[in-house]
Amino acid sequence: MVRFDLATETMQSWQIPSKEGIYSGLIRHMRMGNKGLIIHQTATNQIAEITWSK
Structure with missing residues (x-):
């Protein structure tokens, strides 16, 4: 995952x-x-929620 500031x-x-x-x-x-962040992964047709901490 990439973020541009x-x-x-x-x-x-x-x-x-x-x-x-x-x-x-x-x-x-x-x-x-x-x-x-909810993502849809194409290879396995799965969804996942990505969480982060500060």
Whole structure:
């Protein structure tokens, strides 16, 4: 996952870990959820919620 900060014009990236046999692979869709980011992973047709801490 990559974030571009407009104020500093810098990029930051994080690897989305695979869990329970689900490879994060290519992400087709993203939406904000109640606790984090909801992603749709194409290879396994799974959805997951990505959360983060400060």
